[in-house]
Amino acid sequence: MSGQMKRNRPDGLAEGSNEYVILSALISSARMETSVEIAALIDEFIIYEHIEKPYLTMLLQFLDQANIIQLVDFQGGEKLTLKFQQIEEIERGNEIQKEFLIDRIESVVKADERNEVVMVHCTEYHMFESSVQNISKVYTGAPSIMIQKIISSYLNKQVVIDGNDSIGDMQVIIPNLHPIEASMWLRESTLTNSGLPFFLYSTLGVENLILRDFEKMLSQPVSNIRSPYIFAPSLTNSSGVAKFYSIEEFKYEGTEDLHKLIRKGLVGAQYSFIDVNSGVPESLHFDIENLFTTLTAQNLLGGENSRYNYGPQYEVKDQKIASYNSKVITRIGTSNAFRGDYSQNFRSYQDESNGGDYNKRVNSKALKGFLAKTPLIIKVKGREFISGNNNFTLGKAIRIIFLDNDTTGDTGYAKKDLKKSGDYIIIGAKHVFNGIKATTELTCGKIASLGQEIEI
Structure with a gap:
């Protein structure tokens, strides 16, 4: 409402202001003479990352007020080029651009006689390009280098290798697999000298695919050790906790099987x-x-x-x-x-x-198996993961803190819950853009817990 003063928030944005801006959302295909821009029609979109998937997926919802469904005549091969920017990155010029295949229409709901709410499911476009190709060919060398060659040759994308696999003298015949399938098949034989696995994945903040070994993830420094994510609703607005990233919600279920x-x-x-x-x-x-x-x-x-x-x-x-x-x-x-x-x-x-x-x-x-044994999902502000400046989400080590439920024997400082607290590896992310806010749900895994109190 005009005339009302907007309150400043801890992240520097005014209360009620947008946290991101959609720069463009173009639908195109070889069947269309011109692209269709739907950026102004988008209500919400959700982008998913997973450490076991070398491609992103997305759900996108838009209000069809201009016969988009009829005009495009979706047949399952349309491309959506989405470009958006975190609001604080406008001056720096960092933006995120991703190409998706609109692989299916999830639902169409009539809002009234002339308006429809459309939800579509999308998969990163290089997965579509991969699906139509087939490889039956001999490759020689290290599995990681074979993966790099396949992705570069067939999908015109680069694979950043972070780690050293223990095999350098392998020869294989790719058994009639498409490029992504072949890469995931080879990844199963890509191991460190200690037998730790590699992960091949796509992230929102970078254009390349990442092939990284688990040893690198476990030995890397914790990225937010000075400002851990903390679930403490009663402390969020207190003085002296500005250094903590607040966890809005969390899920701790289906664990320890x-x-x-x-x-x-x-x-x-x-x-x-x-x-x-x-x-x-x-x-x-x-x-x-x-x-x-x-x-x-x-x-x-x-x-x-x-x-x-x-x-x-x-x-x-x-x-x-x-x-x-x-x-x-x-x-x-x-x-x-x-x-x-x-x-x-x-x-x-x-x-x-x-x-x-x-x-x-x-x-x-x-x-x-043990990395997925103790999953924890936390909902946090999305600004740390949508800056578009080569920001990695998956594979990053982060510290998460929960306070102990037992307050007996209070020593004057907050005790930590040593079971749920710890240094986690991000194995999945769900980025939710709901028109104004941008939040991220991080799925985190760990193979160990804290053994003693740590200072925060």
């Missing part, structure tokens, strides 16, 4: 890898406690975490559960398909030289 991991063979299990030439299996016992002991010794529990997310004291019939072969899993191992009387010998997709190398593959799967 150890039984599920046991049944997947990620706690204690026997793995057999069969040499198809000799028929002799290479067998090993996997014990999750050994893996966590190694990570602890290497200081790879993430940030200042020190209590890994597994209780080694668990026993059944006076025997530690990780010592059981709760699952017996058999895989094809060595084939020596590309070894022989040649000037160069290469390992094939499943080849390993010994049981220790096979154990790396199991370590990789187990760490992914």
Whole structure:
């Protein structure tokens, strides 16, 4: 209402002012002579990132007052080029531009006789480009470099590699997969020397795809160690807490399902890898406690975490559960398909030289399982993740603080909940743009918790 004074908010924006601006939203296709601009019609859009997906997805809702559905005649191959900017980035010129495929119309609801509310589902456009292509071709070298070559050649995108894989002499024939499928298939064999996995993903703030190893994520410094995200509604407006990023809401549910991991063979299990030439299996016992002991010794529990997310004291019939072969899993191992009387010998997709190398593959799967064992979703301000200045979301280490429910024995300072508090890795993000506000829901995972009180 005119004449009313807008209150200033802690982030420097006036109360009620927009936190972002849509610069353009163009719908185009080879079937259309001209593009259709719908930026002014958009009510809301939600963009999703996930550490296991090398593409973004989006839900977008707009008010159709100009026969957009009829004019475009959507057939499932239309491109939406979306360009927007966080309001504080206008002077610096940082903006985010992404291309999406409008892959389906989710719903069309009549608001009245002449207005419709349309919701469409979108997938980042390079996934569409990938889906129509097929690869049946020989590649040689490190799996990470193969991924980089495939994405560059077929999708005209760059892959930033952050980490060193342990294999440099692999040769594979891509078995009739499209480029994204082929890259994800190769990623399964992309491991560090310690057997930690790589993740291939797309993020909102950068144009390239990222291939990053888990060891880098666990050893990186915590990005917000001086200003942790904190859930403390009673303290949000108090003096002295300006350095904290406030958590608006959180979800802590569906956690600590150890039984599920046991049944997947990620706690204690026997793995057999069969040499198809000799028929002799290479067998090993996997014990999750050994893996966590190694990570602890290497200081790879993430940030200042020190209590890994597994209780080694668990026993059944006076025997530690990780010592059981709760699952017996058999895989094809060595084939020596590309070894022989040649000037160069290469390992094939499943080849390993010994049981220790096979154990790396199991370590990789187990760490992914335990990373998702204790998920935490927090809703925070979106401004930290939509600046468009090469801002990484996925894979970033952040500190999250919850206060202890028990106030007995008060020592004069706020005690931390050491179970939910800790240094987390961001594994998913949901960016919500609802017309005025921009918020982000971060899905966070960790393989360990804080072991003692920390100063905040």
